[in-house]
Amino acid sequence: MKKIAIELKHVSKKFTYRSDKTNNIKKMMVNLSKFNFSLSSPRTIDVLDNISVQIHQGDFVGIMGRNGAGKSTLLKIISGIYMPTVGEVHIHGKIAPLLELGAGFADELSGFENIFLNAAILGFNREKVNTYLDDIVNFSELGEKIHMPVRNYSSGMLVRLGFSIAVHLDAPILLFDEILAVGDVGFQEKCLKKIDEIYKAGKTIILVTHSPEQVEKFCNRCIVFDDKKIAYDGPTANGIKAYNGLF
Amino acid sequence: MSQYSSGQTFVASSNKIYRLWDVFCPNHKFLVYNLIQRNLKLKYKKSVLGFLWSLIGPASTAVIYYVIFKFVMKVSIPNYVSFILMGILPWNFFLTCLSGGLDSLVQNHNLLNKIPLPIHSLPFAEVLTAFINFALSLPIVLIVAFISNAPITLNYFFIPIFLFFLLLQCYAYALLLGIGFVYLKDLRHAMSIGTQLLFYMTPILYKIEMVPENLRCLIYLNPMSMIFSSLNLIVSEGITPSAFQFLHAAGASFFIFFVSYFIFKKQQFSVIENL
Numbered sequence: 001m002k003k004i005a006i007e008l009k010h011v012s013k014k015f016t017y018r019s020d021k022t023n024n025i026k027k028m029m030v031n032l033s034k035f036n037f038s039l040s041s042p043r044t045i046d047v048l049d050n051i052s053v054q055i056h057q058g059d060f061v062g063i064m065g066r067n068g069a070g071k072s073t074l075l076k077i078i079s080g081i082y083m084p085t086v087g088e089v090h091i092h093g094k095i096a097p098l099l100e101l102g103a104g105f106a107d108e109l110s111g112f113e114n115i116f117l118n119a120a121i122l123g124f125n126r127e128k129v130n131t132y133l134d135d136i137v138n139f140s141e142l143g144e145k146i147h148m149p150v151r152n153y154s155s156g157m158l159v160r161l162g163f164s165i166a167v168h169l170d171a172p173i174l175l176f177d178e179i180l181a182v183g184d185v186g187f188q189e190k191c192l193k194k195i196d197e198i199y200k201a202g203k204t205i206i207l208v209t210h211s212p213e214q215v216e217k218f219c220n221r222c223i224v225f226d227d228k229k230i231a232y233d234g235p236t237a238n239g240i241k242a243y244n245g246l247f
Numbered sequence: 248m249s250q251y252s253s254g255q256t257f258v259a260s261s262n263k264i265y266r267l268w269d270v271f272c273p274n275h276k277f278l279v280y281n282l283i284q285r286n287l288k289l290k291y292k293k294s295v296l297g298f299l300w301s302l303i304g305p306a307s308t309a310v311i312y313y314v315i316f317k318f319v320m321k322v323s324i325p326n327y328v329s330f331i332l333m334g335i336l337p338w339n340f341f342l343t344c345l346s347g348g349l350d351s352l353v354q355n356h357n358l359l360n361k362i363p364l365p366i367h368s369l370p371f372a373e374v375l376t377a378f379i380n381f382a383l384s385l386p387i388v389l390i391v392a393f394i395s396n397a398p399i400t401l402n403y404f405f406i407p408i409f410l411f412f413l414l415l416q417c418y419a420y421a422l423l424l425g426i427g428f429v430y431l432k433d434l435r436h437a438m439s440i441g442t443q444l445l446f447y448m449t450p451i452l453y454k455i456e457m458v459p460e461n462l463r464c465l466i467y468l469n470p471m472s473m474i475f476s477s478l479n480l481i482v483s484e485g486i487t488p489s490a491f492q493f494l495h496a497a498g499a500s501f502f503i504f505f506v507s508y509f510i511f512k513k514q515q516f517s518v519i520e521n522l
Contacts, residue, residue, distance in 0.1 A: 015520060024433040080262060080363035083516050090257045095363070103361035106285045108292060113284075120281035121362055 002056040004092065005173055005204040006078055011087035013048040013073055047073045049228040051087070055206070057172070060199045062215030062236065063208045064243045065225030071208045074225075075099060075175050078206070093204070096122055096171035098179055102158040107151040111142060111161050114150050118162070124169050132168040139194070140164040141187075155182050163191055173204045180209070192218060212240040262365040264512050267505075270418075272368045282372035283379070290376075301380045302387060305335045316452055324454060326397035330483035332388050334451030334475055337410070340381035341417055341471070345438055347373030348421020349428045356522040366515055370421040378414060388482060398485030405481055405488055409474045412500035416471060419507035426514050429521050445469065450476040470499035 048070045055061055065071050076082045077089060079097040104121040105114045115136055119129045137146055140160045150158070159182045166174065176195075180188050196218055199205055209215060215222055215236055222239025224232040224246070232242035264270055272279050291298060309331045316322045316331075324330050351369040352359065359366065392399055428434050448469045450458075455466055455476055466472045473495040477488040 023431060025431055025437055026433070028431065076360075081360065081519060088257065097362065100357075100361045103358060106289070108289050109285065113288070117281045117285055120278040121358070121364060123275070123278070123363075125277045 002058060004054055004090070005057045005059070006053075006055040006092075006206075007088075007090040008051050008053050008078070008084075009088045009090075011048060011051045011077065011084040011089060012046070013070075013077060013082065014044045014046050014085045016042045017045050046228060048077070048084075051230060053223065053230065053233060055204060057093075057204055058199075058202050059221055060195075060205045060219045061207070061221045061223060062219035062239070063206060063223045063225060064210065064212070064215065064239070065231075066227075066246060069225040070228045071225050072099070072177055075177050075206065075208065079175060091173075093172035094123065095173045095175060096166045096169060097175040097177075098162060098166040099175065099177040101155055101179060101182065102150065102153070102162055105150045105158070105162075108149055110149055111140075111146040111153070111157075112137070114161070115165055118165050119169055122166070122169065122171075124171075128169055132170070136164045136168045139168065156184060156187070159183050160187060167191075167194055167198065171203075173206075174198070175206045175208075177208045178210065180214075212243060216240055262363050263515055264365075264367060264508075267508055269365075270367055270371075270422075270508055270511070272365055272371055275365055275368055278364075279368055279372050279375065282368060283376050286372060286376040287379070298380075298383065302384050305332070305339050305384070306387070309335050312452060322453065322457075324483065326392070326395055326483040328395055329388065329392045329397045330479050331452065332391055333478045333482040334449075336381060336384055336388065337413055337475065337478060338446065338449070338451055340377055341413070341420075342442060343377040343380070344374045344417035344421050345424055345442065346435075347377055348417075349424040349435060349438060351421065352425045352518065353428050353522065359519050359522060366518060367422060367511060370425045371418065374414070374418045374421050377417075392482060397483055400481075400485035402481045402485055402487050406478060409477050409488070409496060412496045413471065413474050415500045415504045416474075419504045422507045422511045426511060426518055429518055445471075448472070450479065454479070467495070470503055473499070 051074065063071050063074070073082065075097065076099070077084055078091065079095050079099070080091070081097075104118040106117055109117065115133065116129055140146065140163075142157060142160060145153075145157065146161075150161075153161070159179055163179065163183075174195075180191055183191065192214065195205060195207070199218070207214070207219065219236050222232070222234065222236040222243075223230055224239055224242045226246055231246070232239050309328065312331050312335070313328055317327050348370040351373050352366065355369055358364065359369075389399070391397075424434065424438065431437075448465055449472050450466060455463065455472075458466055473488075473492040477492045477496065480486040481488065
């Protein structure tokens with residue numbers, strides 16, 4: 001029986017959308033003088049609806065769905081950025097999320113300095129970084145440009161560096177949110193090969209993608225999102241049919 | 248409907264504050280170290296004089312105040328240069344913590360929305376960066392005291408203690424302002440007016456004895472006043488801080504720190520969604 005890496009039980013997520021926000025002191029004073037102590041008139045928007053899923057150690061899950069269905073929010077809840085409104089999230093193992101290009105990078109610093117910063121932000125310690133530093137630099141294929149300020153990087157370079165850092169730092173669970181779309185074909189292939197490598201080494205991987213080919217080729221499981229709910233959760237062949245059926 | 252009434256996340260390692268000690272990011276030392284490095288590099292990478300600016304600013308303010316208050320207003324406080332310096336330098340540290348802390352969450356909203364981070368590590372790194380700059384400028388006080396023949400006594404050993412109290416308070420203010428700014432966008436203006444007032448309510452340019460009795464309560468209401476008055480007096484006259492000063496400083500600092508801890512602990516879950 002494989003161990004569970006990630007488990008969501010009846011998770012729902014609502015965001016409170018504030019119209020007429022009391023976001024300055026003047027408005028707050030005006031409201032107080034009318035004895036109105038609320039911060040705004042809240043409207044809630046449902047983003048996830050009763051999601052229950054179990055992801056086992058060593059799974060390679062491909063998540064697909066229309067834009068706005070809730071995939072990114074799900075990843076953010078799994079990574080711990082958001083808390084679920086209702087339900088429980090159980091995580092066993094460290095997560096390295098790669099949700100946006102260069103999210104942790106400081107523009108003024110060089111790529112090399114940003115390796116340390118980004119690794120620290122992802123929660124890794126100094127020893128880990130020093131162990132894998134050469135691998136990270138070599139895999140990114142940036143060569144001398146690694147000492148340039150990140151501000152001057154193209155989005156392709158950003159994804160090379162970000163991906164290189166996330167994938168080498170040895171976290172048992174990895175989350176990728178549609179980030180492979182940016183690199184050139186050569187790098188995409190290299191990334192997918194690397195992901196496949198670490199999958200075979202036993203890591204748990206979640207990949208959000210709009211490419212059924214990738215899911216078919218690499219994943220062992222497929223989840224299709226439709227309108228805040230999971231429409232399909234199972235082997236990839238039928239998953240791709242379900243995804244295509246959405247359109 | 249689901250039997251789970253509220254959302255919970257069970258993670259092996261957590262980014263949230265659960266106990267008091269968590270506020271100091273004990274499990275994220277490498278992160279804090281890197282954030283501080285980033286702040287310091289950002290500040291000094293492009294400027295020519297670099298670190299010297301941190302000295303020139305307060306030094307020139309001190310000179311101006313000295314000239315006006317000693318020669319024009321004819322204040323008679325012994326070793327007035329040391330007295331002012333030991334007020335201006337910590338005050339600037341306080342201001343840097345406030346403005347750094349205020350911006351720390353909102354300015355990094357991209358980061359906070361994309362990567363799971365302990366939120367308090369950002370204001371914490373700002374405060375520590377400010378403290379490093381402040382500590383590096385402190386030798387000037389020693390040099391000035393030496394040059395102007397101000398008494399350099401064993402009471403100098405009390406300085407780190409009062410600086411620790413100041414650090415606790417400034418971290419508390421940075422946390423509160425950081426969260427506050429997420430909800431109230433004109434907190435920056437309130438802060439700048441508030442600190443201007445507070446400056447004159449703190450014994451930086453004057454001694455407490457010079458304040459008329461009926462106004463003195465305002466000074467005592469200021470949680471930082473005893474820290475500043477102790478620091479001033481140690482450096483200008485070599486006076487040992489009194490028990491009252493010590494207890495007032497300690498009590499106010501720890502109280503404010505606990506209040507900020509409780510508020511931040513409660514708000515930490517909903518802050519990110521409101522960024």
